[in-house]
Each structure stands twice: as C-alpha cells, then as structure tokens.
Amino acid sequence: xxxxxxxxxxxxxxxxxxxxxxxxxxxxxxxxxxxxxxxxxxxxxxxxxxxxxxxxxxxxxxxxxxxxxxxxxxxxxxxxxxxxxxxxxxxxxxxxxxxxxxxxxxxxxxxxxxxxxx
Numbered sequence: 001x002x003x004x005x006x007x008x009x010x011x012x013x014x015x016x017x018x019x020x021x022x023x024x025x026x027x028x029x030x031x032x033x034x035x036x037x038x039x040x041x042x043x044x045x046x047x048x049x050x051x052x053x054x055x056x057x058x059x060x061x062x063x064x065x066x067x068x069x070x071x072x073x074x075x076x077x078x079x080x081x082x083x084x085x086x087x088x089x090x091x092x093x094x095x096x097x098x099x100x101x102x103x104x105x106x107x108x109x110x111x112x113x114x115x116x117x118x
Contacts, residue, residue: 027091027118034094035084041101042078045109046070048101052108073109077101091118 046067053066080096093116098104 024091028088031084031091031094031118032088034099035081035086035088037100038077038081038094038096039085040081042074042076042081044101045073045077048105049073049109052106076111077109092116093118 047070049070050062050066053069054062057066077096080094084094093099093112095112095115097110097112098107101109
C-alpha cells in the first residue's frame with residue numbers, strides 16, 4: 001500500500017499539469033497534483049479574500065466580511081482539493097477558479113457550476 005501511495009505521489013509530481021495533456025495518466029496526475037495543492041494551500045484564501053475585499057470595500061468591511069468569506073472559501077478549496085485527490089482517476093477540471101490559489105492572487109475565488117472532463 002505504501003509503495004502504491006509513493007508511486008501515485010511521484011506520478012503526480014512528474015506528470016504535466018497542463019489541462020490539455022493528451023495522455024490519460026498525465027490528466028489524472030494533474031488532477032491529483034491540483035487537489036494536493038488546493039488541500040494544502042486552502043488556508044491562504046483568508047488573507048487573499050481580505051486583501052481583495054479591502055481594495056473594493058475598505059478595511060472595516062475586509063476585517064469582518066472579508067475574513068468570514070475567506071474562511072468559507074478556505075473550507076471549500078480545501079475540501080475540493082481532498083475530493084480531487086480522492087477522485088483523481090476521473091480527470092475533471094477543478095471546480096475552484098482559479099485552479100491554484102497563486103495563479104491570479106488578485107482574482108476573487110469562484111466555483112464552476114458544472115463538472116467538465118479534461
């Protein structure tokens with residue numbers, strides 16, 4: 001079992017993260033890597049949302065609504081990452097947009113309404 005987990009982890013690290021990857025292993029490896037990244041970095045949604053909210057609404061609103069919205073986004077991104085890791089053999093596009101939190105730190109997090117295969 002440990003050997004299988006190690007192989008899957010190595011596959012996810014070595015696989016191409018390009019959404020247009022043509023081979024099946026690269027697509028599910030990319031999904032596993034995306035899920036791992038989102039599960040680990042979900043906590044960064046709190047400061048990201050506070051920063052975005054401060055720019056639009058000011059400090060007072062960012063310290064309250066921005067903080068709580070960031071917590072909701074953190075839970076959503078983390079759980080979505082765990083779900084992507086659990087279902088990596090079905091190569092779907094991530095529900096969370098942007099796919100990775102660092103892709104566009106100034107873009108507010110949103111969620112796709114439909115499931116799409118890669």
